Amino acid sequence: MHPRASSPRPARSLAILGTGHSLPQQVLTSAELDHRLGLAPGSVERISGVQQRHVAGHEDNAATLGAQAAHKALQAAGVALQQLDLIVCANGTQDQGMPCNAALLQRELGLGQSGIPAMDINASCLGFIAALDTLSWAIQAGQYRRVLVVCADIASCGLNWQQVEVSGIFGDGAAAAVLGPGGGRILASRLRTYAEGAELCQIPAGGSRYHPRRIDQPFAPLTSFAMHGKGVFRLAAKYLPALLDDLLAQAGLSLAEIDWVIPHQASQQAMAHAARRLSMSPGKVIDIFARHANQVAASLPTALDIAVRDGRIQRGQRLLMIGTGAGLSLGGMVLEF
Structure with missing residues:
Protein backbone atom coordinates (compact mmCIF):
# COMPACT_ATOMS: atom_id res chain seq x y z
CA MET A 1 0.00 0.00 0.00
CA GLY A 183 18.31 31.98 -2.47
CA GLY A 184 17.07 28.51 -3.36
CA ARG A 185 14.06 26.59 -2.12
CA ILE A 186 13.08 22.98 -1.51
CA LEU A 187 9.68 22.69 -3.15
CA ALA A 188 9.19 19.02 -2.24
CA SER A 189 11.07 16.13 -0.72
CA ARG A 190 10.33 12.53 0.13
CA LEU A 191 12.33 9.58 1.44
CA ARG A 192 10.89 6.07 1.73
CA THR A 193 12.40 2.75 2.78
CA TYR A 194 11.06 -0.72 2.00
CA ALA A 195 13.19 -3.06 4.10
CA GLU A 196 11.64 -6.07 2.38
CA GLY A 197 14.57 -5.40 0.02
CA ALA A 198 17.24 -5.01 2.70
CA GLU A 199 19.27 -7.95 1.36
CA LEU A 200 19.12 -6.89 -2.28
CA CYS A 201 22.11 -4.54 -1.91
CA GLN A 202 24.53 -5.16 0.92
CA ILE A 203 28.04 -5.54 2.24
CA PRO A 204 27.53 -7.88 5.20
CA ALA A 205 30.85 -7.13 6.89
CA GLY A 206 31.87 -3.83 8.44
CA GLY A 207 29.94 -3.89 11.69
CA SER A 208 29.27 -6.09 14.68
CA ARG A 209 26.80 -8.49 13.03
CA TYR A 210 29.47 -10.24 10.97
CA HIS A 211 32.54 -9.28 12.95
CA PRO A 212 35.34 -11.85 12.39
CA ARG A 213 35.44 -12.57 16.13
CA ARG A 214 31.75 -13.49 16.17
CA ILE A 215 31.26 -15.67 13.11
CA ASP A 216 32.13 -19.22 12.18
CA GLN A 217 32.38 -18.69 8.43
CA PRO A 218 35.02 -17.16 6.13
CA PHE A 219 35.17 -13.40 6.63
CA ALA A 220 36.65 -12.23 3.32
CA PRO A 221 33.58 -13.02 1.14
CA LEU A 222 31.45 -10.93 3.50
CA THR A 223 33.49 -7.82 2.68
CA SER A 224 32.36 -7.78 -0.96
CA PHE A 225 29.35 -5.87 -2.24
CA ALA A 226 26.47 -8.12 -3.28
CA MET A 227 23.53 -6.98 -5.38
CA HIS A 228 20.52 -8.72 -6.87
CA GLY A 229 20.02 -6.34 -9.76
CA LYS A 230 16.72 -7.72 -11.04
CA GLY A 231 15.22 -7.66 -7.56
CA VAL A 232 16.31 -4.07 -7.03
CA PHE A 233 14.86 -3.04 -10.36
CA ARG A 234 11.54 -4.77 -9.73
CA LEU A 235 11.11 -3.26 -6.27
CA ALA A 236 12.13 0.21 -7.42
CA ALA A 237 9.79 0.03 -10.41
CA LYS A 238 6.97 -0.96 -8.05
CA TYR A 239 7.32 2.03 -5.71
CA LEU A 240 9.00 4.78 -7.74
CA PRO A 241 5.93 5.94 -9.69
CA ALA A 242 4.02 6.76 -6.49
CA LEU A 243 7.06 8.59 -5.10
CA LEU A 244 7.33 10.71 -8.23
CA ASP A 245 3.62 11.53 -8.19
CA ASP A 246 3.90 12.47 -4.52
CA LEU A 247 6.85 14.79 -5.16
CA LEU A 248 5.12 16.65 -7.97
CA ALA A 249 1.92 16.94 -5.91
CA GLN A 250 3.89 18.39 -2.99
CA ALA A 251 5.58 20.88 -5.27
CA GLY A 252 2.36 21.73 -7.12
CA LEU A 253 4.17 21.20 -10.43
CA SER A 254 3.88 19.09 -13.54
CA LEU A 255 6.84 17.31 -15.12
CA ALA A 256 6.75 19.87 -17.91
CA GLU A 257 7.62 22.55 -15.34
CA ILE A 258 10.82 20.74 -14.28
CA ASP A 259 13.92 22.13 -15.98
CA TRP A 260 16.36 19.30 -15.23
CA VAL A 261 16.20 15.77 -13.89
CA ILE A 262 19.28 14.60 -11.97
CA PRO A 263 18.95 10.89 -11.20
CA HIS A 264 21.27 8.82 -9.10
CA GLN A 265 23.50 7.21 -11.72
CA ALA A 266 22.54 3.70 -10.62
CA SER A 267 22.84 1.63 -13.80
CA GLN A 268 22.18 1.84 -17.52
CA GLN A 269 18.89 0.00 -17.04
CA ALA A 270 17.79 2.28 -14.21
CA MET A 271 18.71 5.42 -16.15
CA ALA A 272 16.79 4.23 -19.22
CA HIS A 273 13.77 3.32 -17.10
CA ALA A 274 13.80 6.71 -15.38
CA ALA A 275 13.93 8.52 -18.72
CA ARG A 276 10.97 6.49 -20.03
CA ARG A 277 8.96 6.91 -16.84
CA LEU A 278 9.54 10.66 -16.76
CA SER A 279 8.75 11.04 -20.46
CA MET A 280 11.33 13.79 -20.66
CA SER A 281 13.70 14.60 -23.47
CA PRO A 282 17.09 12.91 -22.92
CA GLY A 283 18.54 16.41 -23.16
CA LYS A 284 16.81 17.31 -19.88
CA VAL A 285 18.31 14.39 -17.94
CA ILE A 286 21.80 14.85 -16.49
CA ASP A 287 23.50 11.58 -17.44
CA ILE A 288 27.19 11.05 -16.61
CA PHE A 289 26.98 7.29 -16.20
CA ALA A 290 29.01 6.16 -19.23
CA ARG A 291 32.15 7.99 -18.11
CA HIS A 292 31.78 7.92 -14.32
CA ALA A 293 29.68 4.82 -13.54
CA ASN A 294 27.80 4.49 -10.25
CA GLN A 295 29.77 6.39 -7.60
CA VAL A 296 27.33 5.48 -4.80
CA ALA A 297 26.34 8.64 -2.86
CA ALA A 298 28.79 10.77 -4.85
CA SER A 299 26.99 10.09 -8.15
CA LEU A 300 24.12 12.53 -7.89
CA PRO A 301 26.05 15.54 -6.55
CA THR A 302 28.83 14.88 -9.09
CA ALA A 303 26.26 15.06 -11.88
CA LEU A 304 24.89 18.25 -10.32
CA ASP A 305 28.32 19.88 -10.14
CA ILE A 306 29.22 18.95 -13.72
CA ALA A 307 25.97 20.45 -15.02
CA VAL A 308 26.42 23.61 -12.94
CA ARG A 309 29.99 24.10 -14.11
CA ASP A 310 29.23 23.56 -17.81
CA GLY A 311 26.39 26.08 -17.62
CA ARG A 312 23.41 23.82 -18.16
CA ILE A 313 21.96 24.39 -14.69
CA GLN A 314 21.21 28.05 -13.94
CA ARG A 315 19.95 29.88 -10.86
CA GLY A 316 16.19 29.81 -10.49
CA GLN A 317 15.72 26.59 -12.43
CA ARG A 318 13.72 23.70 -10.99
CA LEU A 319 15.62 20.47 -10.47
CA LEU A 320 14.18 17.03 -9.82
CA MET A 321 16.70 14.84 -8.00
CA ILE A 322 15.63 11.23 -7.63
CA GLY A 323 17.11 7.82 -6.99
CA THR A 324 17.27 4.55 -5.09
CA GLY A 325 19.69 3.09 -2.58
CA ALA A 326 20.30 0.11 -0.36
CA GLY A 327 17.60 -0.43 2.20
CA LEU A 328 15.81 -0.64 -0.22
CA SER A 329 15.29 3.10 -0.12
CA LEU A 330 13.85 5.58 -2.59
CA GLY A 331 14.13 9.33 -2.43
CA GLY A 332 13.50 12.48 -4.36
CA MET A 333 13.55 16.24 -4.10
CA VAL A 334 12.30 19.15 -6.18
CA LEU A 335 14.69 22.02 -5.68
CA GLU A 336 14.59 25.55 -7.02
CA PHE A 337 18.27 26.16 -7.60
Whole structure:
Protein backbone atom coordinates (compact mmCIF):
# COMPACT_ATOMS: atom_id res chain seq x y z
CA MET A 1 0.00 0.00 0.00
CA HIS A 2 1.39 3.38 -1.00
CA PRO A 3 1.26 6.35 1.39
CA ARG A 4 -1.37 8.86 0.36
CA ALA A 5 -0.09 11.49 -2.08
CA SER A 6 0.66 14.93 -0.69
CA SER A 7 -0.86 18.30 -1.45
CA PRO A 8 1.27 21.37 -2.24
CA ARG A 9 3.18 22.56 0.82
CA PRO A 10 5.08 25.73 1.74
CA ALA A 11 8.62 25.71 0.35
CA ARG A 12 11.69 25.55 2.58
CA SER A 13 14.52 28.02 2.07
CA LEU A 14 17.80 26.33 1.14
CA ALA A 15 20.60 27.69 -1.01
CA ILE A 16 23.28 25.54 -2.60
CA LEU A 17 26.00 28.20 -2.49
CA GLY A 18 28.65 26.21 -4.33
CA THR A 19 29.46 22.71 -5.56
CA GLY A 20 32.55 20.71 -6.46
CA HIS A 21 33.65 17.20 -7.28
CA SER A 22 36.88 15.21 -7.44
CA LEU A 23 37.98 11.96 -9.05
CA PRO A 24 40.88 9.58 -8.47
CA GLN A 25 43.59 9.98 -11.09
CA GLN A 26 43.50 6.33 -12.13
CA VAL A 27 41.06 5.58 -14.97
CA LEU A 28 39.94 2.04 -15.73
CA THR A 29 38.34 1.60 -19.13
CA SER A 30 35.95 -1.17 -20.00
CA ALA A 31 38.33 -2.20 -22.77
CA GLU A 32 41.02 -2.75 -20.11
CA LEU A 33 38.57 -4.81 -18.07
CA ASP A 34 37.81 -6.95 -21.12
CA HIS A 35 41.51 -7.72 -21.44
CA ARG A 36 41.99 -8.30 -17.71
CA LEU A 37 39.04 -10.70 -17.48
CA GLY A 38 39.70 -12.50 -20.76
CA LEU A 39 36.46 -11.32 -22.37
CA ALA A 40 35.77 -10.50 -25.98
CA PRO A 41 36.39 -6.83 -26.85
CA GLY A 42 33.36 -4.67 -26.03
CA SER A 43 31.88 -7.15 -23.55
CA VAL A 44 32.10 -5.06 -20.36
CA GLU A 45 30.77 -1.89 -22.01
CA ARG A 46 27.89 -3.85 -23.55
CA ILE A 47 27.01 -5.46 -20.22
CA SER A 48 27.50 -2.39 -18.02
CA GLY A 49 26.90 0.62 -20.26
CA VAL A 50 30.12 2.13 -18.85
CA GLN A 51 32.99 3.25 -21.09
CA GLN A 52 35.31 4.13 -18.22
CA ARG A 53 35.34 4.70 -14.48
CA HIS A 54 37.80 6.27 -12.04
CA VAL A 55 39.18 3.95 -9.37
CA ALA A 56 41.01 4.84 -6.19
CA GLY A 57 44.71 4.13 -5.85
CA HIS A 58 46.36 2.98 -2.63
CA GLU A 59 47.02 6.60 -1.67
CA ASP A 60 43.35 7.60 -2.00
CA ASN A 61 40.70 7.41 0.69
CA ALA A 62 37.29 8.96 1.12
CA ALA A 63 38.67 11.78 3.27
CA THR A 64 41.33 12.84 0.75
CA LEU A 65 38.93 12.74 -2.20
CA GLY A 66 36.25 14.47 -0.13
CA ALA A 67 38.64 17.26 0.88
CA GLN A 68 39.51 17.91 -2.78
CA ALA A 69 35.81 18.22 -3.66
CA ALA A 70 35.19 20.36 -0.57
CA HIS A 71 37.85 22.92 -1.52
CA LYS A 72 36.26 23.32 -4.96
CA ALA A 73 32.79 23.77 -3.46
CA LEU A 74 34.04 26.29 -0.91
CA GLN A 75 35.81 28.27 -3.62
CA ALA A 76 32.66 28.28 -5.76
CA ALA A 77 30.61 29.44 -2.76
CA GLY A 78 33.10 32.09 -1.68
CA VAL A 79 33.17 30.59 1.80
CA ALA A 80 36.31 30.08 3.89
CA LEU A 81 36.91 26.92 5.89
CA GLN A 82 36.76 28.86 9.16
CA GLN A 83 33.28 30.15 8.27
CA LEU A 84 31.76 26.67 8.37
CA ASP A 85 29.26 25.93 11.15
CA LEU A 86 28.92 22.21 10.42
CA ILE A 87 30.67 19.49 8.40
CA VAL A 88 28.54 16.58 7.23
CA CYS A 89 29.57 13.46 5.33
CA ALA A 90 26.81 11.69 3.45
CA ASN A 91 28.95 8.82 2.14
CA GLY A 92 27.45 5.48 1.32
CA THR A 93 30.65 3.72 2.40
CA GLN A 94 32.85 4.13 5.46
CA ASP A 95 36.53 5.03 5.54
CA GLN A 96 36.72 3.04 8.79
CA GLY A 97 34.40 1.70 11.47
CA MET A 98 35.03 4.62 13.81
CA PRO A 99 35.11 7.60 13.99
CA CYS A 100 32.58 8.98 11.54
CA ASN A 101 33.67 9.97 8.05
CA ALA A 102 33.06 13.63 8.84
CA ALA A 103 35.62 13.63 11.65
CA LEU A 104 38.26 12.21 9.31
CA LEU A 105 37.31 14.79 6.68
CA GLN A 106 37.55 17.60 9.22
CA ARG A 107 41.11 16.53 10.02
CA GLU A 108 41.98 16.23 6.32
CA LEU A 109 40.78 19.80 5.80
CA GLY A 110 43.20 21.01 8.47
CA LEU A 111 40.40 21.79 10.91
CA GLY A 112 41.28 19.17 13.50
CA GLN A 113 41.51 21.76 16.29
CA SER A 114 38.59 23.91 15.13
CA GLY A 115 35.79 22.37 17.18
CA ILE A 116 33.44 22.65 14.18
CA PRO A 117 30.84 19.89 14.67
CA ALA A 118 31.17 16.98 12.27
CA MET A 119 28.71 14.16 11.73
CA ASP A 120 27.56 11.60 9.17
CA ILE A 121 24.19 11.15 7.48
CA ASN A 122 24.18 7.71 5.87
CA ALA A 123 21.43 6.83 3.43
CA SER A 124 23.52 4.79 1.00
CA CYS A 125 23.23 6.16 -2.56
CA LEU A 126 20.61 8.68 -1.41
CA GLY A 127 22.98 10.41 0.99
CA PHE A 128 22.95 13.76 -0.79
CA ILE A 129 19.16 14.01 -0.93
CA ALA A 130 18.84 12.84 2.68
CA ALA A 131 21.43 15.37 3.83
CA LEU A 132 19.74 18.29 2.06
CA ASP A 133 16.34 17.27 3.40
CA THR A 134 17.58 16.83 6.99
CA LEU A 135 19.84 19.88 7.17
CA SER A 136 17.38 22.29 5.56
CA TRP A 137 15.33 22.40 8.76
CA ALA A 138 18.31 23.33 10.94
CA ILE A 139 19.46 25.92 8.40
CA GLN A 140 15.97 27.40 8.15
CA ALA A 141 15.76 27.57 11.97
CA GLY A 142 19.04 29.50 12.09
CA GLN A 143 21.03 26.81 13.87
CA TYR A 144 23.59 26.74 11.05
CA ARG A 145 24.40 29.26 8.31
CA ARG A 146 27.22 27.59 6.39
CA VAL A 147 27.18 23.80 6.11
CA LEU A 148 29.60 21.67 4.11
CA VAL A 149 28.13 18.41 2.79
CA VAL A 150 30.49 15.87 1.24
CA CYS A 151 29.69 12.54 -0.43
CA ALA A 152 32.85 10.50 -1.02
CA ASP A 153 32.79 6.83 -1.90
CA ILE A 154 35.36 4.23 -2.80
CA ALA A 155 33.38 1.29 -4.11
CA SER A 156 36.14 -0.42 -6.08
CA CYS A 157 37.81 -2.13 -3.11
CA GLY A 158 34.59 -3.94 -2.17
CA LEU A 159 33.80 -5.42 -5.58
CA ASN A 160 34.23 -8.89 -7.01
CA TRP A 161 35.63 -7.91 -10.40
CA GLN A 162 34.82 -11.34 -11.81
CA GLN A 163 31.12 -10.42 -11.57
CA VAL A 164 30.96 -7.90 -14.39
CA GLU A 165 27.22 -7.35 -14.09
CA VAL A 166 27.85 -5.77 -10.68
CA SER A 167 31.47 -4.60 -10.63
CA GLY A 168 31.34 -3.11 -14.11
CA ILE A 169 28.80 -0.46 -13.16
CA PHE A 170 30.74 1.12 -10.26
CA GLY A 171 33.34 3.86 -9.98
CA ASP A 172 34.93 5.98 -7.25
CA GLY A 173 34.70 9.70 -6.57
CA ALA A 174 33.59 12.52 -4.31
CA ALA A 175 31.34 15.56 -4.52
CA ALA A 176 30.59 18.43 -2.18
CA ALA A 177 28.16 21.29 -1.67
CA VAL A 178 28.08 24.30 0.62
CA LEU A 179 24.59 25.01 1.96
CA GLY A 180 23.12 28.12 3.50
CA PRO A 181 19.88 30.06 3.98
CA GLY A 182 18.15 32.13 1.31
CA GLY A 183 18.31 31.98 -2.47
CA GLY A 184 17.07 28.51 -3.36
CA ARG A 185 14.06 26.59 -2.12
CA ILE A 186 13.08 22.98 -1.51
CA LEU A 187 9.68 22.69 -3.15
CA ALA A 188 9.19 19.02 -2.24
CA SER A 189 11.07 16.13 -0.72
CA ARG A 190 10.33 12.53 0.13
CA LEU A 191 12.33 9.58 1.44
CA ARG A 192 10.89 6.07 1.73
CA THR A 193 12.40 2.75 2.78
CA TYR A 194 11.06 -0.72 2.00
CA ALA A 195 13.19 -3.06 4.10
CA GLU A 196 11.64 -6.07 2.38
CA GLY A 197 14.57 -5.40 0.02
CA ALA A 198 17.24 -5.01 2.70
CA GLU A 199 19.27 -7.95 1.36
CA LEU A 200 19.12 -6.89 -2.28
CA CYS A 201 22.11 -4.54 -1.91
CA GLN A 202 24.53 -5.16 0.92
CA ILE A 203 28.04 -5.54 2.24
CA PRO A 204 27.53 -7.88 5.20
CA ALA A 205 30.85 -7.13 6.89
CA GLY A 206 31.87 -3.83 8.44
CA GLY A 207 29.94 -3.89 11.69
CA SER A 208 29.27 -6.09 14.68
CA ARG A 209 26.80 -8.49 13.03
CA TYR A 210 29.47 -10.24 10.97
CA HIS A 211 32.54 -9.28 12.95
CA PRO A 212 35.34 -11.85 12.39
CA ARG A 213 35.44 -12.57 16.13
CA ARG A 214 31.75 -13.49 16.17
CA ILE A 215 31.26 -15.67 13.11
CA ASP A 216 32.13 -19.22 12.18
CA GLN A 217 32.38 -18.69 8.43
CA PRO A 218 35.02 -17.16 6.13
CA PHE A 219 35.17 -13.40 6.63
CA ALA A 220 36.65 -12.23 3.32
CA PRO A 221 33.58 -13.02 1.14
CA LEU A 222 31.45 -10.93 3.50
CA THR A 223 33.49 -7.82 2.68
CA SER A 224 32.36 -7.78 -0.96
CA PHE A 225 29.35 -5.87 -2.24
CA ALA A 226 26.47 -8.12 -3.28
CA MET A 227 23.53 -6.98 -5.38
CA HIS A 228 20.52 -8.72 -6.87
CA GLY A 229 20.02 -6.34 -9.76
CA LYS A 230 16.72 -7.72 -11.04
CA GLY A 231 15.22 -7.66 -7.56
CA VAL A 232 16.31 -4.07 -7.03
CA PHE A 233 14.86 -3.04 -10.36
CA ARG A 234 11.54 -4.77 -9.73
CA LEU A 235 11.11 -3.26 -6.27
CA ALA A 236 12.13 0.21 -7.42
CA ALA A 237 9.79 0.03 -10.41
CA LYS A 238 6.97 -0.96 -8.05
CA TYR A 239 7.32 2.03 -5.71
CA LEU A 240 9.00 4.78 -7.74
CA PRO A 241 5.93 5.94 -9.69
CA ALA A 242 4.02 6.76 -6.49
CA LEU A 243 7.06 8.59 -5.10
CA LEU A 244 7.33 10.71 -8.23
CA ASP A 245 3.62 11.53 -8.19
CA ASP A 246 3.90 12.47 -4.52
CA LEU A 247 6.85 14.79 -5.16
CA LEU A 248 5.12 16.65 -7.97
CA ALA A 249 1.92 16.94 -5.91
CA GLN A 250 3.89 18.39 -2.99
CA ALA A 251 5.58 20.88 -5.27
CA GLY A 252 2.36 21.73 -7.12
CA LEU A 253 4.17 21.20 -10.43
CA SER A 254 3.88 19.09 -13.54
CA LEU A 255 6.84 17.31 -15.12
CA ALA A 256 6.75 19.87 -17.91
CA GLU A 257 7.62 22.55 -15.34
CA ILE A 258 10.82 20.74 -14.28
CA ASP A 259 13.92 22.13 -15.98
CA TRP A 260 16.36 19.30 -15.23
CA VAL A 261 16.20 15.77 -13.89
CA ILE A 262 19.28 14.60 -11.97
CA PRO A 263 18.95 10.89 -11.20
CA HIS A 264 21.27 8.82 -9.10
CA GLN A 265 23.50 7.21 -11.72
CA ALA A 266 22.54 3.70 -10.62
CA SER A 267 22.84 1.63 -13.80
CA GLN A 268 22.18 1.84 -17.52
CA GLN A 269 18.89 0.00 -17.04
CA ALA A 270 17.79 2.28 -14.21
CA MET A 271 18.71 5.42 -16.15
CA ALA A 272 16.79 4.23 -19.22
CA HIS A 273 13.77 3.32 -17.10
CA ALA A 274 13.80 6.71 -15.38
CA ALA A 275 13.93 8.52 -18.72
CA ARG A 276 10.97 6.49 -20.03
CA ARG A 277 8.96 6.91 -16.84
CA LEU A 278 9.54 10.66 -16.76
CA SER A 279 8.75 11.04 -20.46
CA MET A 280 11.33 13.79 -20.66
CA SER A 281 13.70 14.60 -23.47
CA PRO A 282 17.09 12.91 -22.92
CA GLY A 283 18.54 16.41 -23.16
CA LYS A 284 16.81 17.31 -19.88
CA VAL A 285 18.31 14.39 -17.94
CA ILE A 286 21.80 14.85 -16.49
CA ASP A 287 23.50 11.58 -17.44
CA ILE A 288 27.19 11.05 -16.61
CA PHE A 289 26.98 7.29 -16.20
CA ALA A 290 29.01 6.16 -19.23
CA ARG A 291 32.15 7.99 -18.11
CA HIS A 292 31.78 7.92 -14.32
CA ALA A 293 29.68 4.82 -13.54
CA ASN A 294 27.80 4.49 -10.25
CA GLN A 295 29.77 6.39 -7.60
CA VAL A 296 27.33 5.48 -4.80
CA ALA A 297 26.34 8.64 -2.86
CA ALA A 298 28.79 10.77 -4.85
CA SER A 299 26.99 10.09 -8.15
CA LEU A 300 24.12 12.53 -7.89
CA PRO A 301 26.05 15.54 -6.55
CA THR A 302 28.83 14.88 -9.09
CA ALA A 303 26.26 15.06 -11.88
CA LEU A 304 24.89 18.25 -10.32
CA ASP A 305 28.32 19.88 -10.14
CA ILE A 306 29.22 18.95 -13.72
CA ALA A 307 25.97 20.45 -15.02
CA VAL A 308 26.42 23.61 -12.94
CA ARG A 309 29.99 24.10 -14.11
CA ASP A 310 29.23 23.56 -17.81
CA GLY A 311 26.39 26.08 -17.62
CA ARG A 312 23.41 23.82 -18.16
CA ILE A 313 21.96 24.39 -14.69
CA GLN A 314 21.21 28.05 -13.94
CA ARG A 315 19.95 29.88 -10.86
CA GLY A 316 16.19 29.81 -10.49
CA GLN A 317 15.72 26.59 -12.43
CA ARG A 318 13.72 23.70 -10.99
CA LEU A 319 15.62 20.47 -10.47
CA LEU A 320 14.18 17.03 -9.82
CA MET A 321 16.70 14.84 -8.00
CA ILE A 322 15.63 11.23 -7.63
CA GLY A 323 17.11 7.82 -6.99
CA THR A 324 17.27 4.55 -5.09
CA GLY A 325 19.69 3.09 -2.58
CA ALA A 326 20.30 0.11 -0.36
CA GLY A 327 17.60 -0.43 2.20
CA LEU A 328 15.81 -0.64 -0.22
CA SER A 329 15.29 3.10 -0.12
CA LEU A 330 13.85 5.58 -2.59
CA GLY A 331 14.13 9.33 -2.43
CA GLY A 332 13.50 12.48 -4.36
CA MET A 333 13.55 16.24 -4.10
CA VAL A 334 12.30 19.15 -6.18
CA LEU A 335 14.69 22.02 -5.68
CA GLU A 336 14.59 25.55 -7.02
CA PHE A 337 18.27 26.16 -7.60
